[in-house]
Amino acid sequence: MSAGTWSDLYAWEKAADVRRYLERLERRLQETEDDPDGGEPFTRFTGSDLDGQKVATAAVAFAQQYRAGKLLHPIDQLKDEAVKAEVQAREERTRAFRDELGG
Known part of the structure; x- marks a missing residue:
């Protein structure tokens, strides 16, 4: 294949x-x-229990850990710049760690 x-x-x-x-x-x-x-x-959960924007932000942020998640929910969908920066920093830390391991 x-x-x-x-x-x-x-x-x-x-x-x-x-x-x-x-x-x-x-x-x-x-x-x-x-x-x-x-x-x-x-x-x-009722409507008063949920903040739709926070749920959407969390879904996009957590999806970044997975290849399919990145395809379905690109990081550009994040409106909260602080969350976006943290997700990008986490990805950079992971990339650096993999580089240190030689992979």
């Missing part, structure tokens, strides 16, 4: 993983608060 084919396969596998996680999240969100989740009561 060519390198392009392997990267396509990787992307499709990651997309399938994302679909499974979203389906699991959807099932969980459809539970009522009275339904136990592994013996623990499930408390649903």
